[in-house]
Amino acid sequence: MFNKILIANRGEIACRVAATCRRLGIATVAVYSDADAGAKHVAACDEAVHIGGSAAAESYLRIERIIEAARATGAEAIHPGYGFLSENEDFASACEQAGIVFIGPPVEAIAAMGSKAAAKALMQAADVPLVPGYHGDDQDPALLQREADQIGYPVLLKASAGGGGKGMRVVDRHEDFAAALASCKREAAASFGNDRVLIEKYLTRPRHVEVQVFADRHGHTVYLFDRDCSVQRRHQKVLEEAPAxxxxxxxxxxxxxxxxxxxxxVGYVGAGTVEFIMTGSGAFYFMEMNTRLQVEHPVTEMVTGLDLVEWQLRVAAGEPLPLRQDELTCTGHAIEARIYAEHPARGFLPSTGTLKHLRMPQGAAFTLGTAGERAAVRIDSGIREGDTITPFYDPMIAKLIVYGATRDEALARMKRALEACEVVGPHTNVEFLQRLVTSHPFMTGELDTGLIERHADSLFGAHDKPVREALALACAALLTREGGAPQGRSPWDALSHWRLNGAYTQKLAWRDPEGEAAFDVVFSRDGDTQTLHYGGKTEPYRWWRGEGAHEYGATIGDGGSEVRTTGRVFADGDVFHVFCNGAALAFEWQNLLAHAADAEHGEGRLTAPMPGKVIAVLVEPGAIVEKGAPLIVMEAMKMEHTIGAPAAGKVTEVLYGVGDQVADGAQLLVMEAQ
Structure with missing residues (x-):
């Protein structure tokens, strides 16, 4: 076994690898960029080496800097994690030439599977079922158009060297093919340095099922059962579970x-994942093989009781696989939810900002390496409270994994665990995940890759929220901060609420921070009597401080109509974030210094939806455009985002050009409405 390894990654996977190494007594070396100088993964390792600027191209993708760091620290092997250089054959080759063990498959296997087209040719020779399509070398647009026409629409365009949903387009009509091809090639070139694409028949309502495989250098290969990864947005996984x-x-x-x-x-060695697309009839077809550990590997660990990172280390060190196929077992059910900083209702655009408050559900660490011992809730994260989600890397906050004896038990645990998540700072997908895991199709196992789009109305539509209860708790937190005293205490404890000859009355004006709604709450106190006036109704009101930090409780009403609620309130200036009854709401107190809500939060705005780079300007000053017409294309986190016209009008000024970096919320154009 190795004495020291370098982890050529960041975030939760770097922390995850470090945890196994710590248990096995292996010293670890972290690498970090400017943006990650104070990151959690740096603290999780025994040593750390700075390798460059904040952008991945200036740090985590610099092969020579990582090799230098391994040599300087005496690391015997490099674990690439996933993403970045994990499937880069040049990196694996550089490790080999430097005499450093690459904890992954042979260079030849990476090369074989790195090209989707070449991989499909190999799979065809190995009698692995394939989806009908075109995987040829000739990339002439006219030829690709003819091939798509022959396959029959809809077709799926995929970057040959791609992954993670980047460089993929579904084309429904002949007329849309040329534009989709150009966009796909542009995104593929930006993400992978290779604009080659392949074409496949797009299967309607398919499932995405994958199989975890492991192979050693002694001729042994096993599969560690299957996972369902069908629930996706923009071709990226949201929920994963094992078994399928x-x-x-x-x-x-x-x-x-x-x-x-x-x-x-392909003569594979190490951990890999073979991904299949499956029809409703049970037929399955090879999609691709990921020559690395997957983001969703924890669900396989939960149902097998095995530490897959330990298996990687042992195989890389030349040991045989710890178990044979007939010794492997799959017990219970596990589900993983990816908690992201993003705007689900705005096309899942990534969100950035500082995590001012972060509280995850109570969970024990998975008992790695000991079969049969599993935690009910597991959190894999490389982020801490106070850290900042930047535009440089994937905006994942944490992976929430639950385990149950049955799928129903796991679903119930996932629901409770998501309700316990508290995040203040960037927008997150927590509420969306809550709706998703409790939706009828997911709960009944009616899974396919179009689930989110097909049920968009229920997943993104308006839902009833405990506004009255949350406002009661927000008022309690505000009154506490302003010197108020709960019912039952002497009025001398809160002089601001005491009057010699009359009741104390205060109007608390609240607004949704997004500017969508306003709430006026009249708080009155006359001796020991408190009332709240909200929504045209006046009710008795009592509140109290809880024992824990940020904890409050309140009762509203009396007799048979009394409602009792408890929750947690985190105040960020005059914005009060309330977590109660499984929901998260925020209210901004409109004090004398309150400013008007930003009108730029609406649909069709002419501002940058996130930090990024302008890659195309589609109009010039003086252009007359219709509502919805594309104006500017931005690239952020290697994804393209088109800014459309909010209404018919005339473009009077274009404020940015191709190649310009823009900040979140920056105005991009000036228009006159027609």
Whole structure:
């Protein structure tokens, strides 16, 4: 076994690898960029080496700097994590030439599977089922158009060297193909330095099921069962679970054996994932093989009781696989939710900012390496309260993993765990995940890759929220901050609420921070009597401080109509974030210094939806445009975002040009409404 390894990654996967190394007594070396100087993964390792600027191209993608760091610290091996250089054959080759063990597959296997087109040719030779499509070298646009026409629409364009949903487009009509191809190639070139694409028949309502495989250098290859990753947005996974629900035993076995055949076809070594697309009839087709550890590997660890990172280390050190196929077992059910800093209702645009308050559900660490011992709730995260989500990297905050004896038990635990998540700072997808895991199709296992789009009305539509209860708690927190005293205490404890010959009355004006709604609450106190006036109704009101930090309680009403609620309130200036009844709400207190809500939060705005770079300007000053017409294309986090006209009008000024970096909220154009 190794004495010291370098982890060529950041965030939660770097922390995850460091945890296994710590348990095995292996020293670890972190690498970090300017933006990550104070990051959690740096603190999690025994040593740390600075490797460059904040952008990944200036740090985590610099092969020579990482090799230098490994040599300087005496690391015997490098674990690439996932993303960045994890599937880069040049990096694996550089490690080999430097005499450093690459904790991953051989260079030849990475090369074989790095090109989707070449991988499909290999799979065809190995009798692994393939989706009909075009995987050829000729990239002439006219030829690609003819191939798409012959395959039949809808078709899926995919970056040949891609992954993570980048460089993918669904094309429904012949007329849309040329524009989609140009956009796909542009994004592929920006993300992977290679604009080659392949075309596949787009299957309607398919499932995305993958199989975890492992191989050693002694000729042994096994599969560690399957995972369902069908629930996706923009071709990126949102929820994953193991085992995949509803598969017949013979289908599971056939898929596992096909995955082993795929691994053997390329002489695979280490951890890999063979991804399949599956139809409703149970037929499955090879999509791609990821030659690394997957983001969703924890659900496999939960149902097998195994530490996959430890297996990676042992295989890389030349040891045989710890278990044979007939010794592997799959017990119970596990679900993983990816908690992101993003705006689900705005097309899942990433959100940036400082995590001013972060509280995850109570969870024990997974007992890694000990089969049969599993935590009910597991949190994998590389972020701490006070850290900043920057535009330089993936905006994941944490992976929330739950385990249950059955899928229903795991679902119930996931619901409770999501309700316990508290995040103040950037926008998050927590509320969206709550709706998703309690939606009828997900709860009943009706899974396919179009689930989110098909049920958008219920997932993104208006939902009832405990506004009255949350306002009661916000008032309690505000009154406490302003010197108020709960009911039952002497009025001398709060002189601001005491009057010699009359009641004390105060109007508390609140507004949704997004400017969508206003709430007026009249708080009155006459001796021991308190009332709240909200929504045209006046009710008795009592509140108290809880024992824990930020904890409050309140009762509203009396007799049979009394409502009792408890929750937590975190105040960020005059914005009060309330977490109660499984919901998260925020209210901004309108004090004398309150400013008007920003009118730029509406649909169709002419401002940058996030920090990024302008990659295309589609109009010139003087242009007359219709509502919805594309105006500017931005690139942020390697994804393209088109800014459209909010209404018909005339473009009077374009404020940025191609190549310009713009800040979140920066005005991009000036228009006159027509």
């Amino acid at each position: 629900p509803g598969l017949a035993a013979e289908v599971r076995r056939a898929m596992g054996e096909a995955a082993v055949a795929a691994a053997r076809a």
